[in-house]
Amino acid sequence: MRWPGKFAFGQGAFGGFGTTTTTAAPAFSFSAPTNTGTGGLFGATQNKGFGFGTSFGTGTGTGLGSGLGTGLGFGGFGTQQQQTTLGSGLFSQPAQTPAQSNQLINTASALSAPTLLGDERDAILAKWNQLQAFWGTGKGYFNNNIAPVEFTQENPFCRFKAVGYSLMPNNKDEDGLVVLVFNRKEADIRSQQQQLVESLHKILGGNQTLTVNVEGVKTMPDDQTEVIIYVVERSPNGTSRRVPATTLYAHFEQANIKSSLQQLGVSLSMARTELSPAQVKQLLQNPPAGVDPIIWEQAKVDNPDPDKLIPVPMVGFKELLRRLKVQDQMTKQHQTRLDIISEDISELQKNQTTTMAKIAQYKRKLMALSHRTLQVLIKQEIQRKSGYAIQADEEQLRVQLDTIQCELNAPTQFKGRLNELMSQIRMQNHFGAVRAEERYYIDADLLREIKQHLKQQQEGLSHLISIIKDDLEDIKLIEHGLNESIPIRGGVFS
Numbered sequence: 001m002r003w004p005g006k007f008a009f010g011q012g013a014f015g016g017f018g019t020t021t022t023t024a025a026p027a028f029s030f031s032a033p034t035n036t037g038t039g040g041l042f043g044a045t046q047n048k049g050f051g052f053g054t055s056f057g058t059g060t061g062t063g064l065g066s067g068l069g070t071g072l073g074f075g076g077f078g079t080q081q082q083q084t085t086l087g088s089g090l091f092s093q094p095a096q097t098p099a100q101s102n103q104l105i106n107t108a109s110a111l112s113a114p115t116l117l118g119d120e121r122d123a124i125l126a127k128w129n130q131l132q133a134f135w136g137t138g139k140g141y142f143n144n145n146i147a148p149v150e151f152t153q154e155n156p157f158c159r160f161k162a163v164g165y166s167l168m169p170n171n172k173d174e175d176g177l178v179v180l181v182f183n184r185k186e187a188d189i190r191s192q193q194q195q196l197v198e199s200l201h202k203i204l205g206g207n208q209t210l211t212v213n214v215e216g217v218k219t220m221p222d223d224q225t226e227v228i229i230y231v232v233e234r235s236p237n238g239t240s241r242r243v244p245a246t247t248l249y250a251h252f253e254q255a256n257i258k259s260s261l262q263q264l265g266v267s268l269s270m271a272r273t274e275l276s277p278a279q280v281k282q283l284l285q286n287p288p289a290g291v292d293p294i295i296w297e298q299a300k301v302d303n304p305d306p307d308k309l310i311p312v313p314m315v316g317f318k319e320l321l322r323r324l325k326v327q328d329q330m331t332k333q334h335q336t337r338l339d340i341i342s343e344d345i346s347e348l349q350k351n352q353t354t355t356m357a358k359i360a361q362y363k364r365k366l367m368a369l370s371h372r373t374l375q376v377l378i379k380q381e382i383q384r385k386s387g388y389a390i391q392a393d394e395e396q397l398r399v400q401l402d403t404i405q406c407e408l409n410a411p412t413q414f415k416g417r418l419n420e421l422m423s424q425i426r427m428q429n430h431f432g433a434v435r436a437e438e439r440y441y442i443d444a445d446l447l448r449e450i451k452q453h454l455k456q457q458q459e460g461l462s463h464l465i466s467i468i469k470d471d472l473e474d475i476k477l478i479e480h481g482l483n484e485s486i487p488i489r490g491g492v493f494s
Contacts, residue, residue, distance in 0.1 A: 103149070107133075110140030110149045111157070133157035136316065153315045154290035160316055161290065163299035164323060165309040168280070173273045176230040176242035177215060178249050180261070181268040186219040189227060193217070196264070200229065203260050204251070209234045210243075219333070221325035228272065245271040280310065288313045 109115075110129045114122045125141065129149075132138035136153035153160065171177050182189060189196065193214060200212045215228040231243040249271035251257060261269065275283070287296035291313050299311040314320055390398070408415045442450075 106142065106146060106149050107140070107155070110142035114140075114142035116141055116143060130157070134159045136160055156290050156292065158290060158315070162314045162320075163291065163295060163311050164314045165303060166312045167308060168275055168310050169272045170274050170308075171245070171272045173244045173246055173271075174242060175272075176245050176248060177228055177272040178230065178245055178252065179268075179270040179272055180227045180229060180252075180266050181220065181270075182225045182227060182265045183223070183267050184225055184265050185223050186217060186225045189217055189225045196227075199264055203257060204231065219329060221322070221329050224267070245273050275310075283310065290315070 110126070111133060112126060114125050114129065116122060116125060129140040129142070129151075132140060132151045133155055134157055136151060136155065136158035138151050140149035140151055142149070152158075197212045197214065201210065204210055204212070211232045211234070213230055213232060215230055217228075218226045220226050230245075231248055232240050233243055234240045249269060252261060252269045258269075284300055287293050296311070300306075303309055303311060314323065408418070410416075
């Protein structure tokens with residue numbers, strides 16, 4: 001079958017599939033209309049949610065959210081936690097409007113039964129619209145009199161989406177922590193931290209009762225830096241309190257204040273506050289726009305730590321790449337921390353070795369001082385007791401000492417053994433320095449293997465000895481038989 005027409009993507013025409021030019025379907029182009037547009041594969045698209053009603057003809061169904069643009073957004077692995085906006089947020093569930101119902105009808109028509117060309121090419125166009133819906137970008141043309149359907153990544157048919165988990169913030173509103181994300185490197189922020197604090201103080205009006213404090217500075221991917229701040233307000237009576245995080249965040253979101261922050265390089269501001277149980281329940285009950293409820297329920301079941309983590313949608317490769325960069329950044333930070341801990345452990349080991357050597361030195365010094373103290377006490381006691389007769393307890397002690405001295409002086413008693421030990425100690429001290437490097441230690445496992453090997457050798461030798469003994473018995477029996485047969489043979493042949 002011949003296809004003389006052409007199937008153009010982009011600015012080309014959607015030509016006919018025949019040789020004649022008198023087709024009922026008009027010429028068709030994929031040129032972008034002036035009212036809508038997309039930004040590439042995962043570019044900036046409008047956040048419009050889809051709602052599913054009881055049928056495509058009614059408008060009483062339940063919507064699945066108003067998009068990902070507003071509401072709660074979580075950074076990867078606990079690095080960013082955006083403020084929650086309930087009612088029109090990410091997981092809100094408004095009533096379906098007639099416009100949304102028409103959107104569903106138009107989407108179903110574009111994916112299943114377009115009537116743009118009026119021939120078999122509509123089936124090919126339906127498959128093309130399905131492919132665009134799966135990809136999450138493009139426009140679905142289905143009727144000459146109706147505007148095309150805009151396919152975004154939030155549509156239910158988009159395949160490039162998944163559900164991940166992010167850490168929920170655990171800070172209270174009274175802590176007053178607000179996150180400012182700067183499009184600058186961490187080194188620049190730390191070098192100009194004082195100027196940054198002064199600039200933020202000026203943005204807050206330069207009030208002397210307010211003090212800006214930096215809680216922490218952390219590196220983020222793409223040469224960005226996260227700065228956590230809080231503001232302390234001092235009252236005239238001398239007391240002080242932290243400005244609540246929601247109040248400070250609302251002040252930063254004002255138009256003039258936000259423009260001033262952007263001049264400083266701030267790209268995003270967030271209030272780091274924990275979610276209430278009611279908010280968490282509402283977020284979990286309503287799946288995000290474009291996420292299948294079954295997948296959302298399975299994500300809640302697979303949550304490794306429901307008390308600390310919350311499932312969040314990941315739409316498109318851009319979001320996946322962002323989380324990957326955040327994970328790499330956290331891995332580098334963990335590795336840096338492990339290196340620091342390793343260096344601290346090495347330093348502590350050195351300090352422990354030095355301390356043990358000092359303790360041994362102090363023990364020797366204590367022993368020497370004890371002996372000197374004992375000698376002083378002996379001389380003092382001798383002088384104190386001079387001129388006095390020997391008392392009964394002293395006499396008893398002298399007898400015991402004489403007995404011990406006699407036992408020590410006996411040739412076969414302790415003195416001989418002590419002399420032998422002293423001679424051995426002197427020999428060890430003499431040859432210790434020479435043979436210090438010749439000391440060998442056998443590992444316990446190796447010693448066990450050597451014992452097992454020697455045991456097998458011993459068993460082999462025992463078995464060989466038993467064989468030799470059996471052979472000797474056989475030889476003796478043969479010799480005895482030969483000795484008995486020799487006289488008989490002599491009598492026969494004599």
